[in-house]
Amino acid sequence: MGLVAVRPIEGCGKLRRWYRATISVPLPILNVNVYLADGDPPILVDCATMAEECRDGMLAAFDATGVRPELLVITHFHPDHAGLAGWLENLGLSVAASVGTIELMGYYSRGRGPFEQTVRAFHSKHGTPEGAVEEICNVADWSSLISFPRHPVAFEPGERVAAGLMLVDAPGHCYGGACLWDEAEGVFLANDQVLSGITPHIGYEEHWTPEADPLGEYKRFLSRLRGFYLDQILPGHGEELVQWEDEVQRIEAHHSLRERHLLDLAGDDIVTAYETARRIFPGADSGIQLRLAITEAMAHLQYLVSEGLMERREKGGIFVYKANVGVSALERDLAPCEVTRGNN
Numbered sequence: 001m002g003l004v005a006v007r008p009i010e011g012c013g014k015l016r017r018w019y020r021a022t023i024s025v026p027l028p029i030l031n032v033n034v035y036l037a038d039g040d041p042p043i044l045v046d047c048a049t050m051a052e053e054c055r056d057g058m059l060a061a062f063d064a065t066g067v068r069p070e071l072l073v074i075t076h077f078h079p080d081h082a083g084l085a086g087w088l089e090n091l092g093l094s095v096a097a098s099v100g101t102i103e104l105m106g107y108y109s110r111g112r113g114p115f116e117q118t119v120r121a122f123h124s125k126h127g128t129p130e131g132a133v134e135e136i137c138n139v140a141d142w143s144s145l146i147s148f149p150r151h152p153v154a155f156e157p158g159e160r161v162a163a164g165l166m167l168v169d170a171p172g173h174c175y176g177g178a179c180l181w182d183e184a185e186g187v188f189l190a191n192d193q194v195l196s197g198i199t200p201h202i203g204y205e206e207h208w209t210p211e212a213d214p215l216g217e218y219k220r221f222l223s224r225l226r227g228f229y230l231d232q233i234l235p236g237h238g239e240e241l242v243q244w245e246d247e248v249q250r251i252e253a254h255h256s257l258r259e260r261h262l263l264d265l266a267g268d269d270i271v272t273a274y275e276t277a278r279r280i281f282p283g284a285d286s287g288i289q290l291r292l293a294i295t296e297a298m299a300h301l302q303y304l305v306s307e308g309l310m311e312r313r314e315k316g317g318i319f320v321y322k323a324n325v326g327v328s329a330l331e332r333d334l335a336p337c338e339v340t341r342g343n344n
């Protein structure tokens with residue numbers, strides 16, 4: 001099918017006009033929004049997956065909008081957003097991304113060997129059974145979904161990738177993630193940091209340092225968002241956010257609930273990250289769902305440790321977590337968390 005729909009973003013046109021193109025992707029999330037803008041230079045933000053339907057969708061989006069982009073900006077290095085980067089570079093586009101995204105590209109481009117070693121080492125320390133580790137290694141291998149660009153240009157947060165278009169540091173959903181803020185239009189390209197009606201996946205990934213706290217950084221990002229002049233928020237999936245403050249509040253409430261649930265789980269028993277994931281997402285028992293469940297459970301555990309509400313220690317070579325004394329009496333009558341997740 002390729003291209004699902006193209007529509008102009010209302011109210012733009014001072015420096016450039018923005019268009020949203022929704023392209024179907026061969027992944028559980030089903031489709032992704034990419035954004036095109038005319039102006040100097042014409043810009044494409046994000047580029048779907050390395051698959052024939054996405055290539056067709058991208059070319060159809062160029063025709064439908066009349067925009068022939070010269071610059072591709074990648075918001076974050078996930079296969080639904082960065083897959084066609086190398087292919088588009090071959091068509092003549094320059095590729096730009098944050099320093100962190102380009103670092104992550106380098107990591108994945110080294111092939112499966114080093115990545116698999118890291119994934120195995122991580123999961124063996126966090127209690128994941130061997131069969132599940134094998135499945136996680138398979139789904140974490142993105143080499144068939146992404147064409148790697150050869151000469152990406154790195155930008156720091158706060159720098160402008162084009163006139164009036166600032167790269168904004170956006171930690172949480174993906175290492176090195178960035179948003180783009182078109183100051184003149186009040187348009188904020190939010191990558192997957194804020195989505196309409198969906199809680200973005202915030203995960204601690206296998207190659208991160210023991211000190212990393214993606215959920216804490218994400219919460220600080222949501223607070224910072226309130227300081228921007230924002231007329232419109234354009235997300236990586238789904239519809240534009242009309243009442244974005246309400247969506248931010250919904251996401252914050254969801255995380256608070258989840259944290260209380262985790263403290264409750266780790267109040268009586270010590271738990272591993274794997275056990276935590278299986279208990280809060282009982283339906284996520286294999287493949288991509290299990291990997292997302294474990295990395296999300298880890299993000300919460302890391303946050304609770306960094307906030308001093310939980311402690312982590314090593315027992316028999318495996319990391320275990322326990323709520324600190326006095327914390328575990330928090331609400332025990334919470335409803336179970338939802339089970340199904342998408343790879344946004």
Ligand SMILES: [Zn+2]
Pocket residue numbers: 029032078080081192236237343344
């Ligand atoms: Zn996405």
